[in-house]
């Protein structure tokens with residue numbers, strides 16, 4: 076199939092999922108056309124069957140705000156026609172689903188019909204709960220999609236609660252690419268370098284937005300470090316990062332803190348961690364937690380949104396109420412207290428991640444594409 080994939084190219088989970096999906100489809104022989112305003116971060120090497128089409132929004136002085144959605148729609152029309160796309164798969168509702176709808180209408184006026192699938196990722200739906208001005212466009216674009224998927228049951232329910240959706244929403248969970256990996260790989264040299272005295276390593280990966288509750292990450296770490304020698308690795312970047320640094324300085328934690336920023340090979344970094352912290356206010360899925368589990372790292376998380384569908388309480392880690400840092404720290408210490416318990420949780424985290432291996436998820440997208448193609 077010739078498949079167009081539209082995504083945000085940045086470090087967010089939706090872009091990661093879209094890119095990894097495209098790479099896996101390309102490996103199976105499909106022609107994949109990524110359409111985005113920048114090269115997606117996980118698309119950093121040449122790969123067969125993968126094409127990249129940049130949406131460049133020119134800086135025209137008439138506009139205070141450049142009309143990205145219109146340029147995207149035009150690009151979709153252009154790529155669809157010249158690359159003979161069979162199907163379009165857009166990740167994140169705003170503005171990708173409405174741009175796909177517009178492109179579909181233009182193409183239809185020229186006698187070409189291309190079905191489009193919208194995958195809902197989370198903030199495209201949940202933030203709208205707080206900003207109703209988007210509601211009519213999102214409702215319309217979802218209902219006009221030829222198929223709609225959501226990354227968790229929880230997100231599907233949120234969508235049905237916030238919008239008057241008439242389309243069927245199919246839940247296709249996010250995934251990790253374990254391949255033939257039997258055991259997670261640990262870079263022991265790096266681990267010894269980061270924790271030279273055998274300290275336990277706690278990690279957090281995110282885009283450092285308020286919803287991630289970074290102060291809770293730091294408080295949990297502080298409580299753990301009071302009891303056992305520990306290090307904290309903060310990976311990623313975003314608006315809350317500076318405040319996080321200030322908080323760590325004020326608490327006197329900087330000697331045991333690594334602020335790593337936007338690293339490319341998160342797998343290698345996660346591989347040396349003993350515990351992953353995700354105390355978010357909300358997560359539709361929590362891809363970062365799943366990626367940690369796929370590196371054999373148990374997860375201490377909040378029990379919000381779709382996280383309970385990913386992190387299993389008492390098995391791959393523990394879940395507690397949002398903001399309950401005392402319980403999170405208590406559970407973290409329970410996992411870290413002895414090597415046997417820690418090894419058991421590491422094993423179980425990896426077992427849980429296997430349920431989300433791409434080999435189980437990819438056929439579901441392929442079936443959906445085929446179903447739409449058969450219909451038209």
Ligand code: GMT
Pocket residue numbers: 086087088089090092167196197198226249281282286357358359360361362363
């Ligand atoms: O919140 C983020 O980290 C970014 C956002 C995105 O769209 O890239 O993430 C959302 O989609 C991810 C991939 O499906 C999910 O794993 C995240 O849980 C979800 N974020 C929220 O719901 C806050």
